[in-house]
Amino acid sequence: MAGVRRETLQAWALILPALVLLVAFTHWPAVATLVDSLYTTPKGSRPPRFVGVENYVALMDDPVFWRALHNNAVYALVTIPASVVLALLMALAVNTALPGRPLLRMAYFTPTMLPMIAVANIWLFFFTPDYGLFDRIVGVFGMGRHNWLGDAATALPAMMAVAVWKEAGFFMIFYLAALQAMPPDLKEAASLEGSSRWNFFRRVTLPLLMPTTLFVLVNAVINAFRLVDHVVVMTRGGPDNATTLLLYYIYETGFRFWDTAMAATLTVVLLALLGTLAIFQFGVLGRRVHYR
Template identity: 40%
Template sequence: MSQAAARQAEYEKAGERMKTKTKKQREIRNNATAWALMAPALIFMLAFTVFPIFRSLYLSLSKYKLGMDGAEFIGLENYVKLAGSKLFWKVMKNTIVFALMTVIPSMAVGLGLAVLVNRKGKRVGFIRTAYFYPVVMPMIAIASVWMFIYMAKNGLFDQLLIAIGLKPMNVLSSKSTVLPAMAVMYVWKEAGYLMVFFLSGIQSISDEVMEAARIDGAGNWTVFRRITMPLLAPTFLFVSTIAFTNCFKLVDHVVIMTEGAPNNASTLLLYYIYQQGFTNFNYGVSSALTVIMLGLLLVVSLPRFISQDKKIHYN
């Protein structure tokens, strides 16, 4: 009996080893399949996101211009030059002022549009499309339309001023009006994009909550102020991050409409990076500016990631 029991125990151990081996082989196969499926995306991310970031960081610490055989490491010299440059601080001021001019207005208009189209009806789909259409328009088309509006004397804006008895003004050629003029164009384009996020947030609010408030006698303004706005808090945080990020990325309209004129009054950070990299071919300074912009965007995005697990949701 003891020999039979020993044999049985050996068989059981062999079976357990076989099961363990089979399980490990299955896990290896599953992991290999998963990595194979993720490989294209990982390669793409490494090639077009991770590598450029580290390459830019290295070049920002180097002297590298067109015609040089290679990058020459110079430490923080590019950053020191930028810190002592009046043009750099003017560009930073322009960028911050432009952000203040556009982020809150574009969010306010986007929220207003979302409230207007948050209803049922045959024409609602058309209205939503009309509000969103500027988002999908080609950049050159948008810039051309607004250049016609802002054209000196013969533009729609100047004609409107003349019609109400005021003097025409070339807004794109004045230091005091060029940024506000571009901000109006940007809000017009960006509001439809932000509308989509606000509309999604509004439609995720339970109808039961709205109906209960209306039964209690709450009007439209009270419902919006006391229910809709608090429940949209996570959406506001997300949209504000998107809005700040997008306004920092504006470059094509500047290239088409003003090229930074007059006297760099409309030069924004990304356009300044473009100038240094593709006009002056100063890749070291251009990379340093890119790192600075990435740092600013990280600071802007940080509150959203910090509060990711601290959001308040109402049921």
């Protein structure tokens, strides 16, 4: 009995530092944000006043919030599958015996190592009208100049292209590691049975990659709702809120307009949305994942 208690105390001592940091920097801020969303913003000598759910009611009447939510939904629905599928294709490509394979792997992974601000500035030059890379390319085909980030029809797709370019290489590493961990005798057995490459990929490779796919999807969803750096550098939410995403709207509300109560309300909505997506991912998709 004493030995069990000693092991229990040792276990708690080992996890206590991580538990303290988790509570201090994750759980407590989340609870404090929820409490702040029920009060007004303190201004000068005026203390915050309890208003209940009035901030949430006001948020439902905010057209910018609905525009940001729509933009983020479109952004997530495009960038998540695009980056995951591209990452898998790149991993399959560099997992084969190709000449210059290490160089190709490095080229795919290089965008991941670049800072977010550096990536935004590089692509900002690409999208510059007249002398930017994309205007130079379309100019070869006789098309005129286009303000890619100044046009509401192309601003958000331009931001999506930057995100997919940066994230696909990061996800590729996990797929590549999973592919290299697969037993080679599975492929040998499939070839002896006369199975085609497509049938082997669909019946064997994809099911074995499902744990990695779930992990990649969780990270992709988080990335889709935490983008703010590129928006600040490239568009600042414009034109006409065409690229305003939820986290950027939270940043703008809290640090530009100093409406901390509404920023807390937006944060709670974002956390609730991410929690719902997490329940779906682990509750629905997680049941299709088989670990070996």
